[in-house]
Amino acid sequence: MATRKAMNLKMLSEALGLSQTTVSRALNGFPEVAEKTRARVVEAAERLNYRPSPSAASLATGKSRMIGHVVSLSEHIMINPHFADFIAGAGEIYAQSGYDILLRLAPLEEQERIYLNLAEDQRVDGVVVHGPLTGDSRIGILNALGMPFVVHGRCDEEGADYCWMDVNNRRAFHRATKFLLDLGHERIALINGLETMNFAERRRQGYEAALAEAGVALDERLLHSADMVEPYGYQATRALMELDEPPTAILVASVLPAMGVTRALVDLGLRAGEDVSVIAFDDCLSFLQSGYKGSAPDIPYFTAVRSSIREAGKRVAQLLLERIETPDGPPLSELWEADFVIGQTTAPPRRR
Amino acid sequence: MATRKAMNLKMLSEALGLSQTTVSRALNGFPEVAEKTRARVVEAAERLNYRPSPSAASLATGKSRMIGHVVSLSEHIMINPHFADFIAGAGEIYAQSGYDILLRLAPLEEQERIYLNLAEDQRVDGVVVHGPLTGDSRIGILNALGMPFVVHGRCDEEGADYCWMDVNNRRAFHRATKFLLDLGHERIALINGLETMNFAERRRQGYEAALAEAGVALDERLLHSADMVEPYGYQATRALMELDEPPTAILVASVLPAMGVTRALVDLGLRAGEDVSVIAFDDCLSFLQSGYKGSAPDIPYFTAVRSSIREAGKRVAQLLLERIETPDGPPLSELWEADFVIGQTTAPPRRR
DNA sequence: GCCAAAATCCAAAGCGCTTTGAATTTCGTT
DNA sequence: AACGAAATTCAAAGCGCTTTGGATTTTGGC
Numbered sequence: 001m002a003t004r005k006a007m008n009l010k011m012l013s014e015a016l017g018l019s020q021t022t023v024s025r026a027l028n029g030f031p032e033v034a035e036k037t038r039a040r041v042v043e044a045a046e047r048l049n050y051r052p053s054p055s056a057a058s059l060a061t062g063k064s065r066m067i068g069h070v071v072s073l074s075e076h077i078m079i080n081p082h083f084a085d086f087i088a089g090a091g092e093i094y095a096q097s098g099y100d101i102l103l104r105l106a107p108l109e110e111q112e113r114i115y116l117n118l119a120e121d122q123r124v125d126g127v128v129v130h131g132p133l134t135g136d137s138r139i140g141i142l143n144a145l146g147m148p149f150v151v152h153g154r155c156d157e158e159g160a161d162y163c164w165m166d167v168n169n170r171r172a173f174h175r176a177t178k179f180l181l182d183l184g185h186e187r188i189a190l191i192n193g194l195e196t197m198n199f200a201e202r203r204r205q206g207y208e209a210a211l212a213e214a215g216v217a218l219d220e221r222l223l224h225s226a227d228m229v230e231p232y233g234y235q236a237t238r239a240l241m242e243l244d245e246p247p248t249a250i251l252v253a254s255v256l257p258a259m260g261v262t263r264a265l266v267d268l269g270l271r272a273g274e275d276v277s278v279i280a281f282d283d284c285l286s287f288l289q290s291g292y293k294g295s296a297p298d299i300p301y302f303t304a305v306r307s308s309i310r311e312a313g314k315r316v317a318q319l320l321l322e323r324i325e326t327p328d329g330p331p332l333s334e335l336w337e338a339d340f341v342i343g344q345t346t347a348p349p350r351r352r
Numbered sequence: 353m354a355t356r357k358a359m360n361l362k363m364l365s366e367a368l369g370l371s372q373t374t375v376s377r378a379l380n381g382f383p384e385v386a387e388k389t390r391a392r393v394v395e396a397a398e399r400l401n402y403r404p405s406p407s408a409a410s411l412a413t414g415k416s417r418m419i420g421h422v423v424s425l426s427e428h429i430m431i432n433p434h435f436a437d438f439i440a441g442a443g444e445i446y447a448q449s450g451y452d453i454l455l456r457l458a459p460l461e462e463q464e465r466i467y468l469n470l471a472e473d474q475r476v477d478g479v480v481v482h483g484p485l486t487g488d489s490r491i492g493i494l495n496a497l498g499m500p501f502v503v504h505g506r507c508d509e510e511g512a513d514y515c516w517m518d519v520n521n522r523r524a525f526h527r528a529t530k531f532l533l534d535l536g537h538e539r540i541a542l543i544n545g546l547e548t549m550n551f552a553e554r555r556r557q558g559y560e561a562a563l564a565e566a567g568v569a570l571d572e573r574l575l576h577s578a579d580m581v582e583p584y585g586y587q588a589t590r591a592l593m594e595l596d597e598p599p600t601a602i603l604v605a606s607v608l609p610a611m612g613v614t615r616a617l618v619d620l621g622l623r624a625g626e627d628v629s630v631i632a633f634d635d636c637l638s639f640l641q642s643g644y645k646g647s648a649p650d651i652p653y654f655t656a657v658r659s660s661i662r663e664a665g666k667r668v669a670q671l672l673l674e675r676i677e678t679p680d681g682p683p684l685s686e687l688w689e690a691d692f693v694i695g696q697t698t699a700p701p702r703r704r
Numbered sequence: 705g706c707c708a709a710a711a712t713c714c715a716a717a718g719c720g721c722t723t724t725g726a727a728t729t730t731c732g733t734t
Numbered sequence: 735a736a737c738g739a740a741a742t743t744c745a746a747a748g749c750g751c752t753t754t755g756g757a758t759t760t761t762g763g764c
Binding site for chain 1: 358403405406407408410411416418425432433435436439440443444446447452453454455456457458469472473474475580581582583608611614615618637638639640653
């Protein structure tokens with residue numbers, strides 16, 4: 001072996017006959033180094049396979065080129081596969097900019113402390129907040145710490161002083177509900193996510209508003225709220241269909257429980273789109289693919305309000321990187337409208 | 353504000369009237385410091401909220417207390433939710449030991465280079481290899497780099513010189529196939545994962561061995577192989593049932609495509625467990641919960657070979673941490689047998 | 705009470721990078 | 735040719751921790 005140790009700044013600068021200062025500046029694009037020498041330095045760095053030590057750079061600058069994602073362990077995020085898609089989108093953006101993800105699993109009640117530690121330790125340059133609750137305390141902490149962050153979702157009304165990216169859940173569910181009402185449905189069930197989650201609360205608001213506008217009374221028995229897993233959709237549907245007056249349409253907060261819904265309907269000898277209408281919120285989960293096609297090719301199975309969670313991951317990552325670049329600008333935020341796609345699971349209600 | 357800067361070793365040692373050496377040693381459990389002073393140091397560190405800077409420690413020791421997980425971007429791992437469950441299990445173990453996950457998304461062809469960089473940069477203390485191919489080149493690289501790693505799965509036959517943790521896929525599929533044969537099925541379809549993946553190859557071997565033992569000829573038309581997503585199961589089943597002699601039983605490599613299978617059967621007016629038997633490999637995905645219960649409570653819907661991927665994540669993490677502790681021991685490996693649970697989707701074949 | 709051995713503790717030298725403040729060179733003017 | 739400004743380059747001081755080698759204090763056996 002010729003060299004025992006990995007190439008470092010000192011060796012590189014000696015090889016070039018330049019000072020470490022100049023080499024460092026050349027590589028980091030500072031203006032006070034002549035273009036000619038910069039070219040020389042860059043070439044040599046490339047040739048000698050020099051790459052700066054991240055921990056040394058981090059120690060010197062306080063920047064880590066890492067983005068923190070702290071997610072709940074046994075809770076409602078990691079537990080479901082939405083997170084995988086989100087992180088796939090975000091990770092793609094990070095990779096392009098030379099950032100890495102620092103992933104930490106922790107129960108919600110520890111997350112404040114964790115953000116504090118990550119900030120003090122300068123372990124990450126920014127974080128994204130997953131699954132915001134209504135009035136989430138994490139936001140205040142992060143603002144106080146001066147740590148750049150973007151919330152995926154929101155936890156308060158407009159104009160709040162933080163960065164977020166969200167889908168217009170209220171309007172999406174308003175539209176979906178109104179669509180069903182227009183078809184003639186009046187008994188419309190809502191199989192919602194956990195309503196401590198802000199997004200679920202908004203979805204319910206949209207649902208309730210549409211009902212109210214149509215003068216349809218709210219029936220509490222048609223409302224379910226829980227973690228968005230398959231068996232939940234199944235059980236909720238079984239319960240709903242046992243009511244004296246079962247719903248003629250069901251609004252489901254995710255395709256995961258929606259699959260449980262269809263399974264329950266099959267068990268009951270009912271068909272979605274004929275006996276009962278179903279609309280799902282479709283996050284375009286990759287393992288279902290935008291596919292989840294029905295028997296008719298190119299017509300989606302579910303009628304759905306749809307917004308890609310993977311694209312959301314990308315956008316959140318972009319916003320965060322911008323925020324890290326410019327920490328003192330006004331908070332960025334972005335609200336996406338969901339698509340509304342007609343599939344095979346909706347129809348006017350059956351005549352009795 | 354009293355203090356502008358975060359508490360560091362120097363400040364702490366001055367506050368204690370001790371040298372930085374002693375304080376550092378006291379906190380890191382070295383033997384050459386008196387228990388009495390160690391107690392004093394620990395108490396003061398706690399009280400003054402001292403936590404060592406990770407980048408400084410990393411620079412000084414070369415250890416980062418990070419575990420690298422590099423996963424394929426647009427490929428077959430992150431794309432499906434198995435990964436989320438795996439990482440949830442692993443992350444739990446890491447958290448207990450004070451490690452964090454460094455997550456990097458990259459196409460397979462770049463992963464060798466990435467491992468090289470992670471090693472040279474000393475960014476991680478170990479890595480786990482996801483989705484090993486048969487004869488995977490990543491293993492050789494990692495061994496050459498001397499980087500501790502554990503493979504989730506295997507890429508070669510027994511006795512290979514690396515750490516791995518795997519489920520006995522061959523035996524699992526052998527058992528499942530034999531079970532169907534014993535019920536009287538002869539036309540058994542296999543809806544497998546991508547057979548470049550080593551685990552899929554093993555599953556097929558188990559399937560083929562069982563057929564051969566029973567003297568049943570292999571029919572290529574009953575074999576499918578692709579990414580394990582829902583629509584794949586759907587389409588494969590539609591294709592299978594259009595054969596002149598459709599299968600009477602289907603073996604599916606994951607509950608994801610298995611859901612597509614049942615959806616296709618419903619569309620065709622067939623019922624799983626009556627008209628066609630279905631056995632799935634169940635990774636106990638959390639969003640389906642061990643539930644995915646059928647109409648009869650506490651009886652699982654699918655007959656399945658079952659092994660929790662989350663538990664696998666935990667175990668792989670444990671093995672890796674042990675490996676990091678003792679890098680020069682003999683390679684650790686572990687083979688788990690899958691459970692075989694009888695659900696509602698299997699029965700003797702229909703008489704014609 | 706004495707001395708070697710054991711137990712503690714410390715000063716200082718890195719780890720590899722960035723950055724300050726100063727030195728040196730180059731260049732446009734007069 | 736001389737001079738101040740502009741353009742380059744550099745030496746050295748951190749960043750906060752670990753660790754080597756040595757200094758100092760305690761201990762134990764006689």
